[in-house]
Amino acid sequence: MTTPTLPGLLPELEVVRKDFPILERTLAGGQPLVYLDSANTSQKPQVVIDAMVDHLERHNANIARAMHQLGAESTGAFEEARDKVAAFLNAPSRNEVVFTKNATEALNLLARTIDLGPGDNVVITEMEHHSNIVSWQLACERSGAELRWFGLTDDGQLDLSNADQLVDENTKVVAFTWVSNMLGTINPVADLTARAKAAGALSVIDASQAAPQLPVDVQAVDCDFLVFTGHKVCGPTGIGVLWGREELLNGLPPFHGGGEMIETVTMARSTYAKTPHRFEAGTPPIVEAVGLGAAVDYLGHLGLDAIHAHEQAITGYALEGLATVPGLTVLGPTDATQRGGAIAFELEGVHPHDIAQVLDSRGVAVRAGHHCAKPAHARFGVQSSTRMSSYLYTTPAEIDALVEALEYTRSYFKLG
């Protein structure tokens, strides 16, 4: 394969790729791996793997309670990860970084603890991941609050034409994704947080798809809460992050009860620690936090601006390549500067599952289905789609392999 060069690609891309051992492996039949499922989960650089192995080999102990050297080292490593995440988000205080299991748990934590009642409303959008829909549906069912949502325009943007009616004086929460995991749309988050603020509502940003590929600055976007997951930013599974303004977090009731989240406990009642420990009941994912800390450090070294430019270059190249496949329709914005690196598409005459299966036989890994965004699919009259998603290690040659495999899929299913 020849490797075309594009303006905007990460410098020394081939060297960067060597940081990811999995990219070297071959699949059945000796095929090289073409991994285009990074919006699902990203691959892990050696530095993250090493940080986790080193912790397990040399520093493993429970945190915050063990009165011995290993306990101090483990606690130090866990809390250092918090500092790294705080820096990654440009958070004013490390106390604002709460470790959760994943982004879903972080959203559920908010939906469970923010006080809602009859007469209140929660505003979400039609392009949310199910985790930012169902958690609020449950909260509204429990509390009697009303659930509202922004619709979508035909070109896959948020329809803000009725924003002033949707977000009103009874709105308690406006929750929205920064980057859509299905349409790729990058939403005007600062505008949305300003609308929430003007209405006296709390803003919640799902940055699960944004944090891997854009500089995320919680102070610049002026949000109240923001969540993301570790495994999409080159970190491990099992760890996510809830960031929130310190005074707001301290005003929320506890989520899970247990060890580490208390000040004192008697048989009759307990008092609770302040954030972040307030929301970190029980032994947390220690080695996963260490891995996440190494991951955000790694992204910081490459530079989020450089990663973003790389994603845009690859996305533009992919949109051009996909446009050459007969019968292929891209869902969402077709301007690479307006979108993230996940591109969902339909191929007329072949079901997404069958596409993914044939691509897999050529070593090309993509996702097929509804991508946990059924309402967004329904909005565009699509039952399911195929999604390719690139990341900082994706090469133009891999996009060529995808396009070639799609042509092969068409011939396999005897389409023209």
Next chain:
Amino acid sequence: MMTAQNLDALYQEIILDHYKNPHGKGLRDAFEAEVHHVNPTCGDEVTLRVHLDDGVVADVSYDALGCSISQASASVLYDLVVGKPVDEALALHEEFLALMQGKGEVEPDEDTLEDAIAFAGVAKFPARVKCALLSWMAWKDATVQAGGNDA
């Protein structure tokens, strides 16, 4: 991951033929039970009606959205069970279920399963077994609701 060879084992010509030209597709009026089944992981869905007449499967009509495996499987189901006594059709259901859950170790009997033997290759792909079983599970559910279990 699978090779091109495995791909052909999965997508037998019979399956692709049924996918392109499904038999018995469409919802028809005479029926005692109608069910709607979905595969939550991929969103494939089927609405299926069963019409029983005097202990015989008189009709199976369906409307389905999904991949080639799930579509072809509904078509093959239609061919196999319509016109058969309900107890015989239920036995075929058991046999197909055993084939699909057999991880590729079960040798299918062409005399009874006919075109359905083409799905033997699907049994080696755990992610696709549910596709093949979607309409069959819907049919069993509808048949039980229609009182077919008492036949």
